[in-house]
Amino acid sequence: MATKEPIIDPNIDPATGEYSVIAPGHNFKSVTQKIAGIVLSSNTPLGWFFGLIVGGGVAMGVVVGITWLFLKGVGIWGVTIPGAWGFAIINFVWWIGIGHAGTLISAILLLFKQTWRNSINRFAEAMTIFAVVCAGTFPLIHVGRPWLAYWLFPYPNTMNVWPQFRSPLAWDVFAVSTYATISIVFWYIGMIPDFGTLRDRAVTPLARYGYGLLSLGWRGSTRHWIRYESASLLLAGLSTPLVLSVHTVISFDFAVASLAGWHTTIFPPYFVAGAVYSGFAMVLTLAIPIRKFYHMEDFVTLRHLDNMAKVMLATGGIVAYGYGMEVFMSWFSASHWEFFMMWNRMFGPMGWAYWILIATNIVIPLTSLWLRKLRVNVAWLFFISIVVNTGMWFERFVIVVTSLYRDYLPSSWGTYRATKWDYMIYVGTMGLFTLLFFLFIRLLPMIPMSEIKMMLPQTKVRKGHQNAEVVSQEAS
Amino acid sequence: MPPREGIYGLMAEFNTPTELVEATEAARAAGYRRMECYTPYPVEEAAEALHFHETRVPLLCLLGGVMGVTTAFLMETWINVWGYPLNIAGRPLWSWPAFIIPAYEWTILFAGLSAAFGMIALNGLPQLYHPVLNAPNFRNGATTDKFFLCLEAHDPKFSIIETRAFLETFPAVSVVEVDH
Incomplete structure (x- = not known):
C-alpha cells in the first residue's frame, strides 16, 4: 500500500515499503551504549520511582488479601456451591495465557527466523515469568490449606500418599512447574552474554561484581558461542511444544469435566489461541509506554507494533472461530443442556459478561486491526491492547462462572458474586506484575544487545580484501 | 590447576568480523592450531575458520x-x-x-x-577468571564492538617474535601480549 506514493519517512525501507526493524544509523557501539546505559546509569528517572511506588502500593493488595485469606480461609471469597471455581481460577488462566506470548516470541518466532522479534524478545520473556509468578499464586492459595500445597508433588513421605496421575489437576502441576522452570532457564541463558557486556561496561565495583557473577565469566569465545547458539535453538525447539501443551493442559481442567460449556474438544486450540492473543496484547501494553519513556523507538519500531497487531488479528480470528463453533455446537449437538447453557450464557442473568466479551475480543479489535493505518497508530494499539486484555479476562469469567452456576439440576442453581477480597487479590497481582517489571527494566538489559547486533548490516562477513575496507568504514 | 606463569598468548584486535575471519583462516593455514576468537555476538564463519564443530x-x-x-x-x-x-x-x-x-x-x-x-x-563456565580478561583492551571491546583473535602460547608453532610479526601483517588495531 505504502509503495504507491513516494516515501519520505526515513524509517521506511524503500525496497519493501515496510518500516525497518531497527532505525538506520546504529552501530555496535551505539546499540550497546543505549541499552546498557539504562541499566548502568546512576540517574534513575523519577518516573521509574513513580511506577515502582504505584506498582508496589497496588501489590500490597496481594499481601493484605492473602494474609486475611490465610487467617480466615477461602470463605472470604465469593466461591461457594455451585460456583466452586471463581476469581482464583479465572485469574490463573488469564495470567498464564498472558505469559504465553513471551514464549511464542522467544521460541516459535526464533525457529521461524523472524529476526524482528529480537528487540521485544527479552521483555516478552520477562513478562512471561512475571505472569507465571502471578498465575502460580492463585492455585496455591486456592487449595484451601496452602501450607500443604507441596502435597501436589510426588515425593516420598511417611503417609505413603501419592498424587493420582489420571487427574488433569495433577497434569497441571507438571505443566505449569515445567513451564516456569524452562522459561526462567531460557531467559537467564539468553542474558548471559549481555551480563558479560554489562560487567565490562560497569563503572561501579558493585555492578561489575554483580553482573560479573551473573555472566558466569562469559568472554565471547567463538567455541562458547557455537555451543550457546546450539543450546538456545534447542531450548526454543523445546519451548514450542511446551507452550502449546501448557494451555492445552489447562483447558483439560475444564474439558475433562462433564459439564455443559466445558466438555468440548475445541477447548485446547481455542485456549492456546486466546492465550497468545491476550499475551500479545500485554506485550503491546508494556512495549508502547516503555519505548516512549526510554526512547527505544529505534529498536522497537512501528514494524514491531505492526507485526504484533497482525499476530493479534490472526489469533483473534481463531478465538472468534472458537466462539462461533461453541454457539454452533450448542445447537448442532441437539443436547438440551448444551442449548440451555448457551442461551443462559447470552441472555441469562450474567449475559452482560458475554456481550462485553464479544465486543472487546471480537468487534472492536477484529474490525479495526485490518487497517494498516490503525496498526501503526500507537495510541489506538495501546487502547486495543487494554480492550483485548479485558476481553480475555471476561472470556475466562464467562467460561468458569456461567457453566457452573446453572448446571443440570435447577434445584441446585445459585449465583456467583465476587467479594472485595477477590478484587483485592486480583488487582494486587497486577501491582505485583508492575513492580517486578519496573525492577526488571532498571536492573536487567531489557533488549538483548548481542541479538540486536546480529541484525545490523555490519554483522555480515564479506570475504575478499576489497570489501573489508568498506565494512570497516561502516563499522566505525 | 597448577599455577601458570608467563605468557598466555598474543591477542590481535580487529574492527570488523571480516578481518577477524580472514586472519583466523590465515593463522590456520600458517599452521597455528591453539587459538580462539572472541566476538560480541556469534560469528559462525569464525567457527568455520577455527574448524570447530560441536555436536x-x-x-x-x-x-x-x-x-x-x-x-x-x-x-x-x-x-x-x-x-x-x-x-x-x-x-x-x-x-x-x-x-x-x-x-x-x-x-x-x-x-x-x-x-x-x-x-x-x-563451556567450562562459570569461570570468573580467565587470562584473556587481563588484556588491557579486551574488556573494552570483546563484549561491545571489537573482534579478537588470540594465538595461544602452548601452540608448538608459537614464538613471541615470529607470531607477533605474523599477526602484524593483518589490519589489526593492536597486537598485545596476554599474561596468565
Whole structure:
C-alpha cells in the first residue's frame, strides 16, 4: 500500500515499503551504549520511582488479601456451591495465557527466523515469568490449606500418599512447574552474554561484581558461542511444544469435566489461541509506554507494533472461530443442556459478561486491526491492547462462572458474586506484575544487545580484501 | 590447576568480523592450531575458520529427554499401580494414556535443563577468571564492538617474535601480549 506514493519517512525501507526493524544509523557501539546505559546509569528517572511506588502500593493488595485469606480461609471469597471455581481460577488462566506470548516470541518466532522479534524478545520473556509468578499464586492459595500445597508433588513421605496421575489437576502441576522452570532457564541463558557486556561496561565495583557473577565469566569465545547458539535453538525447539501443551493442559481442567460449556474438544486450540492473543496484547501494553519513556523507538519500531497487531488479528480470528463453533455446537449437538447453557450464557442473568466479551475480543479489535493505518497508530494499539486484555479476562469469567452456576439440576442453581477480597487479590497481582517489571527494566538489559547486533548490516562477513575496507568504514 | 606463569598468548584486535575471519583462516593455514576468537555476538564463519564443530549439546539434550520421559513414566506407573493404587471410576490402574501428559512435560523439562546446563558445563563456565580478561583492551571491546583473535602460547608453532610479526601483517588495531 505504502509503495504507491513516494516515501519520505526515513524509517521506511524503500525496497519493501515496510518500516525497518531497527532505525538506520546504529552501530555496535551505539546499540550497546543505549541499552546498557539504562541499566548502568546512576540517574534513575523519577518516573521509574513513580511506577515502582504505584506498582508496589497496588501489590500490597496481594499481601493484605492473602494474609486475611490465610487467617480466615477461602470463605472470604465469593466461591461457594455451585460456583466452586471463581476469581482464583479465572485469574490463573488469564495470567498464564498472558505469559504465553513471551514464549511464542522467544521460541516459535526464533525457529521461524523472524529476526524482528529480537528487540521485544527479552521483555516478552520477562513478562512471561512475571505472569507465571502471578498465575502460580492463585492455585496455591486456592487449595484451601496452602501450607500443604507441596502435597501436589510426588515425593516420598511417611503417609505413603501419592498424587493420582489420571487427574488433569495433577497434569497441571507438571505443566505449569515445567513451564516456569524452562522459561526462567531460557531467559537467564539468553542474558548471559549481555551480563558479560554489562560487567565490562560497569563503572561501579558493585555492578561489575554483580553482573560479573551473573555472566558466569562469559568472554565471547567463538567455541562458547557455537555451543550457546546450539543450546538456545534447542531450548526454543523445546519451548514450542511446551507452550502449546501448557494451555492445552489447562483447558483439560475444564474439558475433562462433564459439564455443559466445558466438555468440548475445541477447548485446547481455542485456549492456546486466546492465550497468545491476550499475551500479545500485554506485550503491546508494556512495549508502547516503555519505548516512549526510554526512547527505544529505534529498536522497537512501528514494524514491531505492526507485526504484533497482525499476530493479534490472526489469533483473534481463531478465538472468534472458537466462539462461533461453541454457539454452533450448542445447537448442532441437539443436547438440551448444551442449548440451555448457551442461551443462559447470552441472555441469562450474567449475559452482560458475554456481550462485553464479544465486543472487546471480537468487534472492536477484529474490525479495526485490518487497517494498516490503525496498526501503526500507537495510541489506538495501546487502547486495543487494554480492550483485548479485558476481553480475555471476561472470556475466562464467562467460561468458569456461567457453566457452573446453572448446571443440570435447577434445584441446585445459585449465583456467583465476587467479594472485595477477590478484587483485592486480583488487582494486587497486577501491582505485583508492575513492580517486578519496573525492577526488571532498571536492573536487567531489557533488549538483548548481542541479538540486536546480529541484525545490523555490519554483522555480515564479506570475504575478499576489497570489501573489508568498506565494512570497516561502516563499522566505525 | 597448577599455577601458570608467563605468557598466555598474543591477542590481535580487529574492527570488523571480516578481518577477524580472514586472519583466523590465515593463522590456520600458517599452521597455528591453539587459538580462539572472541566476538560480541556469534560469528559462525569464525567457527568455520577455527574448524570447530560441536555436536555434544544436542546429544546431551537428547539423553536428558530420554531420561525425563523414562523417569516420569516409570514413576507414574509405580505410584498408581503399586505405590498407591486408587480406584478412580473403575478405570484401569495402569492408565497409560493419562500418564503421557506428565511424561511429556518431564521430557521437555529434563531435555531443556540438560541442554542449558550441558552448554554451561561444556563451556567450562562459570569461570570468573580467565587470562584473556587481563588484556588491557579486551574488556573494552570483546563484549561491545571489537573482534579478537588470540594465538595461544602452548601452540608448538608459537614464538613471541615470529607470531607477533605474523599477526602484524593483518589490519589489526593492536597486537598485545596476554599474561596468565
